[in-house]
Amino acid sequence: MIHRRSNDLHFSQIMLLLKRRRVFIASIVLLSGAAATGIGLTLPPYYTAKAQLLYQADAQVGTERSEDSAVDTLVEMLNSPGQLRRLAKSLEPSPGDTSEITPAELAQTETTKSSPPVLDYDTLDQGLNVYKERQSRLVAVTFRSIDPETAALVANRAVKLYLEHESDFQREARAQALRTVSERMPDALARIDQAEGALREHKIKFGLADSGAAGFDPNDRQIGEFSQQLIIAQSDLAARDAKLQTLSEQQRSISEGNADSQNGIEQVVGKDQTVHASSDATQPLGEDQQNEIKQVMLGRDAVAARVSDIDKRLATLQEANAKTTPAWIRLRELEREANAAGEAYENLQRQQNDLRGQGNGRLSVRIVSMADVPDLPSSPNPLLFVAPTLVASLLIGGFLAVLLERLDQRLRSERDVEETLDAPCIGMVPTVPSGMRANIAQLLRNEPYAPYTEAIRSVYVAATRGSARSILVTSSALGDGKSTLVRSLAAFAERLGQRVLVIDFDLRHPQISRLIDDGKRESTPGAQTDTNDLPWEALIRTAKKDGIDYLTIPRLPVDPLTVLLNDDFPSLIKQQRQNYDCILIDSAPVGGATETRLLAMMVDCVIFTVRWGVTEAGTALAAVQQLRSSATAQGIPIAVVVNQVDLRAHRRGGYSEPVAMSPVPA
Template structure:
């Protein structure tokens, strides 16, 4: 009945829970190696995970952006707006409470245009530099009561102060409630830009506003713009009346001679004399149709926006920008970071994750493995050895080739760690270094050099003469020479015959091979091995690894099935960073339940101390 159930099982479904279906990785199969589904169609949950994983970057960018906005706001000098008011007198005989007539609207607009003219601004600046305003003012009330003429002129003409730490501190105190001043130098163009002259609603009042970095300067300028214009209108009316009197005097003088002869001339002369008397009477009470209604006072608070208010908007904008950047970076990420990614992208099974060890232990990973047998790194090595089936004894030794796509992916560290662990189980292990181009850390473990291993077969010398035992690890190490042609041992069949000789002497032979990309002899080694452990660095690019796996497939042994030859493993995994991706694999669980694994490590240390104490001789028992 069991046989019938197996026969009825569909062929296109997997029968092994952790082993993906074998795939032929030809040129046409590259299309199957598609990116993760999360890259193509991210759901809301995927986006939330990305934001949670990048929360530190988003928070840092938001805080830095808010601080930068605050500093930029503090670096911009605050501006003050002082307002003086002019009132346009209604025509004689009309009520001031009625609505403005079109003629009065035109009159007010004319005053506004004249107040905003360049000539008016030039007269204001001339009065500041020459002191003409003090001489032409009818009274001392036109100057702001808080500053005299000399102080105002000095405050306006002094150059601007530099942006120093003291100035930044002063501005910060200013925006938080303290008062301060800043000086500036003006010209006609700046005064025109800083002036705002408008009509207050539908009233007869004209608002003269001046914005400046110095509050006292703003008040002084606003008062002088208003007063100079009012004085100019007063002087213009008085000048017109004086000119009219002069014309009447000349006309009266001419008509006196004609009045004696004609009656009509005498009548005209009497009218001109009457008009002359009226104008002389008006001169005593002359006034302008526009006057200063209120003077500007130095403002206490700046009129420009408070830069501290920019912090919250900048924080929100930077947070949104950093979040968008995090999502886009995750979409464009083509790195391999989990067992599922590696299996789906390469079409070969992935047997686990090897964590990254501390920097001080990377040069001696075998010592770390022995000193921390219950660490995450040791557990990963133990799992890899069990998956490769090199733990149990067998009649024929298993030859395991450890390869990678490019250098510096942890290939040699993994080979030494596997050899150390298997030898610790009482197995006979040989570690063969077949990287002809670079001396690895394996050579540091032995005292002898590899110069004698150039031609083992032709010299008819036993391999035992060239195998070097590694002190303290219980394994043997066979180095290979550097400098010769790497293909020479393969062309003379030295490497294949040498490996066949080792099958009878060892339980396991681990080969530390060269990287696949760019190394010719790396393509000849897979045919000599029973198993290929392909090392993938955590976060490595998909395209790089795919190209290496394609070469690995092309170099496979014809007698072996492709599905039985390669196995992948992910190395140099940062467990804390890996756990942020929420893959739900062993790497995440080791971080999530680290207390459980730490308890096992503490129990092992206690047992080790007990064994050491019981094995040490006691004083007085030596007889």
């Protein structure tokens, strides 16, 4: 399909195109369906077995995020290359060895095989799938295989192998920790003995007792006691001084004029001496007041003496304590070292007891369910893919059909001719029936309504309309049926009572004499070799069967252009136009003969024939452009005839399009 003036395909054109290529599309669909069915029948079904593990969160796990991380870690460990290698190795027993399959696995998978299947690392990596089930702590372990028993066996083996590996790892770690603790205990005992020995030696050397729970030596306690007593005595002395001051203020307010008595009292208080009683009858103080002052003074003196005694004893103790403090400090350091050594030994004993009491311990993962042998395959039925394959192949076939049509540049329809060659298509001539090829005139006479007769009638009317008297028939290549078309047009014109002259100027492959007069030809009088002396009129012959006049140019050993450049041949055409109603010239193809382009300038119009479904658009366009390039200023009127049309294929492919037959330009 050629559409040079529009790159868009309308819906009707697409449907017509698909209808035209329906056999091609149906072949692709059938082949694809057959291939999909064959593949579906040959592919074995796959079975999937699933085992489940539950991650048990420890009490130390505080957040949901840590649980999710632990579950994700469990999934990665079950999918790790190391786990797959261990699984592959466990499935490779030695010949005749069935110890790898436990009785529980045999009961679970209901298998009667003598040995587990041999699966390599890549097969396990492709078939084994471990994933977290939704938002839970359940971990699913699945295996996909064409054998349901193998699927269940591998899934269960993967779960148990992981648990055994984790148990062995924990047991080895516990044993290693116990060995480490046992190796450290003798060193801890030696440090205890060393610390206690150093403590005893220090006590004996300095004559020190235990520092006690308070952590102080006796001198510290005595210094503390004397310090407290000193504080109390100083407080009592201050209280007594305050009381004497108060009595002095009271005395001043009672007797403001007796300065001597007041001075006497203040003198006694200020000098810290005993008041001597005076027998002077003029003493302003009363007897009670004097007694109270004496008692306060006596108590003050006693307290002052006590304060002085405590100060002396405290100074003595502090001097002695300054000499014994480094020994006590070292004593406390040794005691702390001994306590630390004892605590370290006790910690090791506790660790040892805890490790021994743990036994096998508890894994953070437990089995929820083991894999059962699946009864139904997990893979979809391969035959279900036949329908999608048919749909996909239908789309692909349609696309390829459109692509092939767009790439097909062969001329088949009037539209192809007009859009490609920019020339009117005046007829679609079908193929001559095989039984009538030898007598075309009889076909035209006996079957006036046959498709071939109708096509020749249409071409003749369109070609001879107007003043067109001389017509050149050519093509782009041999085999396009131009000579048969000339013979048919001549026979049709003769049947209409027209005088027709057929000139065969195809010097390389002459066909007219064979078609018109069954190859019978009288010998040319004289063997002329000079084209200037060639009697053209003498070469005109009349067919005995149809009475058609024809002229066959002899194949002379000269350049064919010498015939055309000679004035005799153009004069012959002009002269015969007066004698004949129509002159038909059968020339060689344009691409292989230069004389054809010269003949085109001597005629009224040119009929260019193309072969239906064979002639390429590019080849025909090049030939037409060669004809136009040799035209005069007025141009050469060119009409196109599509020859040898397969009518059934033409109708079936929908190539027929209603077009208006344009007359040949005058």
